[in-house]
Amino acid sequence: MIEKVLDKAVKTREHLNELYIEISKEHLKKVCMYLYENKDALLRLIFASDEREIDGSFRVYYVFSIPGVDRFFIPLISLKGDDLSFPSITELIPSAHWYEREIQDMFGLVPEGHPDPRRLLLHEAFPAQSHPLRKDWGISDDDLKEWGEGLARKEKNEFMKVEGEGVYEIPVGPVHAGIIEPGHFRFSAIGETIFFLEPRLFYTHKGTEKHFEGMSFTEGVRLAERVSGTSSFSHSSAYCMAVERMAGIEIPEKAKAVRTLLLEMERLYNHIGDIGNMCAGTGLAVGYSRGAVIKERLMQLNDRITGSRYLRGINIVGGVTQDIFIYAEDILSILDLVTKEYKGLMKLLLGTVSHVERLENTGRLSKDIAMKMGVTGVAARASGSNDDIRKAHTHLLYDRLVFEAHSSARGDVFARMMVRAEEAECSISMIEALFESSYQGGLAEEVKEIPQHASALGYSESPRGSLFYWVMSDKNGRPLRVKLRSPSFCNWPAVPFAVHGNIVPDFPLCNKSFNLSYSGCDM
Amino acid sequence: MIKEIFKNLAAGKNVISKADLPALSAEEEKKLIDLQKGIDRIFGKSLRIRQVDAGSCNACEWECTALTNPVYDIQRFGIDFVASPRHADLILVTGPVSRQMELALKKTYLATPEPRIVVACGDCTIDGGVYKGSYAVTNGVANVIPVDYYIPGCPPSPGDLLSGFLKLLVTITK
Ligand code: SF4
Numbered sequence: 001m002i003e004k005v006l007d008k009a010v011k012t013r014e015h016l017n018e019l020y021i022e023i024s025k026e027h028l029k030k031v032c033m034y035l036y037e038n039k040d041a042l043l044r045l046i047f048a049s050d051e052r053e054i055d056g057s058f059r060v061y062y063v064f065s066i067p068g069v070d071r072f073f074i075p076l077i078s079l080k081g082d083d084l085s086f087p088s089i090t091e092l093i094p095s096a097h098w099y100e101r102e103i104q105d106m107f108g109l110v111p112e113g114h115p116d117p118r119r120l121l122l123h124e125a126f127p128a129q130s131h132p133l134r135k136d137w138g139i140s141d142d143d144l145k146e147w148g149e150g151l152a153r154k155e156k157n158e159f160m161k162v163e164g165e166g167v168y169e170i171p172v173g174p175v176h177a178g179i180i181e182p183g184h185f186r187f188s189a190i191g192e193t194i195f196f197l198e199p200r201l202f203y204t205h206k207g208t209e210k211h212f213e214g215m216s217f218t219e220g221v222r223l224a225e226r227v228s229g230t231s232s233f234s235h236s237s238a239y240c241m242a243v244e245r246m247a248g249i250e251i252p253e254k255a256k257a258v259r260t261l262l263l264e265m266e267r268l269y270n271h272i273g274d275i276g277n278m279c280a281g282t283g284l285a286v287g288y289s290r291g292a293v294i295k296e297r298l299m300q301l302n303d304r305i306t307g308s309r310y311l312r313g314i315n316i317v318g319g320v321t322q323d324i325f326i327y328a329e330d331i332l333s334i335l336d337l338v339t340k341e342y343k344g345l346m347k348l349l350l351g352t353v354s355h356v357e358r359l360e361n362t363g364r365l366s367k368d369i370a371m372k373m374g375v376t377g378v379a380a381r382a383s384g385s386n387d388d389i390r391k392a393h394t395h396l397l398y399d400r401l402v403f404e405a406h407s408s409a410r411g412d413v414f415a416r417m418m419v420r421a422e423e424a425e426c427s428i429s430m431i432e433a434l435f436e437s438s439y440q441g442g443l444a445e446e447v448k449e450i451p452q453h454a455s456a457l458g459y460s461e462s463p464r465g466s467l468f469y470w471v472m473s474d475k476n477g478r479p480l481r482v483k484l485r486s487p488s489f490c491n492w493p494a495v496p497f498a499v500h501g502n503i504v505p506d507f508p509l510c511n512k513s514f515n516l517s518y519s520g521c522d523m
Numbered sequence: 524m525i526k527e528i529f530k531n532l533a534a535g536k537n538v539i540s541k542a543d544l545p546a547l548s549a550e551e552e553k554k555l556i557d558l559q560k561g562i563d564r565i566f567g568k569s570l571r572i573r574q575v576d577a578g579s580c581n582a583c584e585w586e587c588t589a590l591t592n593p594v595y596d597i598q599r600f601g602i603d604f605v606a607s608p609r610h611a612d613l614i615l616v617t618g619p620v621s622r623q624m625e626l627a628l629k630k631t632y633l634a635t636p637e638p639r640i641v642v643a644c645g646d647c648t649i650d651g652g653v654y655k656g657s658y659a660v661t662n663g664v665a666n667v668i669p670v671d672y673y674i675p676g677c678p679p680s681p682g683d684l685l686s687g688f689l690k691l692l693v694t695i696t697k
Contacts, residue, residue, distance in 0.1 A: 123623050132658060139658060148661060150626030174627045177606035179574045179588045181581055182624060203623045204578040207659030214656065226653050229582025229678070292592035297545045299589070309680060310582050519580050522621075 046099035049481040088114040095374025106133040162188035181518035192503045197496040204522040212482035228520030233266045234462030236315035242458025242469040252441025255319035260396040264427040269298035270463035271424040281509030282358040319444025359414035363510030365498040373494040377465020381407045382415035389461040413513040450477035486520035559600045561692035568601040573611035578621030582678040583645040608634040619647040619660040632668045646677040
């Protein structure tokens with residue numbers, strides 16, 4: 001297929017449903033555009049890796065998937081020697097913009113022609129010309145100290161300025177009023193109306209990807225579980241899946257069933273909690289409290305069946321540590337109760353005019369922008385997309401379960417609540433359906449030796465949206481590169497579009513309706 | 524409106540009764556009572572907490588938030604989370620302190636009136652936890668501001684947090 005757009009033969013490599021296509025820099029735009037425009041492909045992620053130990057090259061990978069085809073098309077380019085720049089595709093495919101800036105920060109590869117080449121992950125006090133994900137990178141104690149002090153301006157990174165009559169700036173954060181994660185928001189407002197919002201994130205950047213490289217693949221699970229607290233299980237599942245695919249391990253049916261079950265349990269407690277939390281944005285205390293009670297009930301259930309309120313410690317490379325199906329009675333009886341309580345909550349919310357009125361038409365994100373910005377998950381589906389990794393690249397036992405990707409064309413806060421509500425109900429029925437069959441096999445497959453320089457993708461549909469890991473082993477079978485792409489990294493850039501034209505006091509509500517993770521995004 | 528509220532209350536509509544809530548163990552209930560006594564005595568019935576996330580994975584904050592849900596309902600003891608450090612008696616820090624949060628944490632600390640208590644919540648705050656050794660974290664809160672008390676756990680459950688606060692009260696009175 002790709003051969004059609006290229007004159008000379010291209011080198012391709014196939015691994016499971018991943019098709020790697022090696023192309024030259026000159027062909028990059030053409031190939032990407034072909035996939036994006038002619039095939040309506042979604043850009044899942046772009047990442048770089050330092051593969052100089054293999055052949056002296058850095059590589060940049062562009063992962064696309066075409067709707068309806070369970071296959072990843074991955075054009076990749078190699079950069080060698082002195083010329084460490086690559087053509088920016090942001091002007092053609094806007095969702096590329098953050099990825100390219102990230103690559104520039106972390107690898108020092110320059111996206112040529114990028115419309116906004118400022119720093120992204122690393123703040124101003126981080127040394128210039130210093131790129132943490134390069135293999136030969138190091139940093140002096142003095143530089144570390146200055147970075148922490150945060151006062152030095154080693155590479156300027158100004159906020160965008162909006163000028164004109166009556167425009168004023170409201171800086172908020174990084175420490176916010178509530179019990180939430182840190183990030184800075186710079187509003188340019190006219191009266192009460194938000195004209196422009198520029199978020200500056202990455203305050204919680206913990207060097208996670210680099211940190212993975214210092215661990216073995218099996219140890220990495222613990223870190224993956226701690227990338228974003230409320231998506232612990234989705235993260236560990238996607239990470240384990242990537243490592244298993246790389247090592248050629250097929251996990252037992254039983255382990256697949258446990259993972260599917262807990263992924264849905266995770267979605268359930270998040271979605272119901274989020275619906276409750278949105279009430280905090282509208283001042284509906286009773287809704288907030290009732291949501292919190294249901295969430296707490298589910299968290300306590302999590303604790304009883306897995307020993308962790310956040311479903312940690314279950315996933316391991318090769319399978320799972322426990323058979324969760326022995327708790328059928330506990331799980332099903334709690335689900336019964338939760339269903340009743342949850343239906344009552346939704347009745348209350350939809351019957352409260354003051355609540356619904358605040359949600360309707362607030363924080364609208366059009367389908368066009370959502371698609372261009374590469375928005376994923378609930379936020380994308382509430383803006384008319386029907387992309388769901390569970391369907392698009394079906395894995396685990398999702399092919400045996402009946403469910404649909406719930407979608408709404410409204411694009412407002414109300415739509416994001418309703419999509420969550422429908423998905424929560426769907427998760428309950430999926431969990432119940434999982435208990436109707438029995439599953440073969442043990443809990444985990446043994447991890448054999450990990451091959452040299454092998455790589456693979458792993459993915460899951462987390463409560464916030466599609467989540468990807470890409471792992472590659474080095475010559476000793478240890479991690480050469482672990483790329484993680486959390487859904488929040490895709491969705492944050494879309495928030496400013498959704499709040500444009502809304503009033504400042506509605507920002508917390510809009511923000512809650514997206515419920516993005518800072519830690520997951522900041523890595 | 525007020526009439527409506529009383530009518531609902533009387534009818535038990537939209538009211539969460541104690542029997543509907545997930546139960547706490549007898550031990551946890553006892554902890555709560557002891558905690559209340561301590562707060563009444565030491566903080567004049569009001570302990571105000573400012574929570575600062577210094578790069579956590581966010582699970583620790585959700586456990587703090589859970590303390591305010593109707594099951595634990597920490598507000599009934601006069602404990603509450605406040606929006607500004609200037610209103611706080613205690614700063615509750617989570618996370619290994621990422622380098623990019625160091626300055627903000629220091630500023631929050633300095634903005635809190637003395638005498639201030641710093642409680643570090645979660646394994647990350649002790650030595651960086653799972654992130655220990657990463658270039659982008661400072662390996663623990665004590666490397667940035669003085670810490671009075673640690674509550675370990677990854678994350679500490681709401682119950683752990685309650686017993687942590689309780690032990691803290693005992694330490695302070697000594
Ligand atoms: S202690 Fe554990 S739960 Fe808390 S922030 Fe650190 S990794 Fe997350």
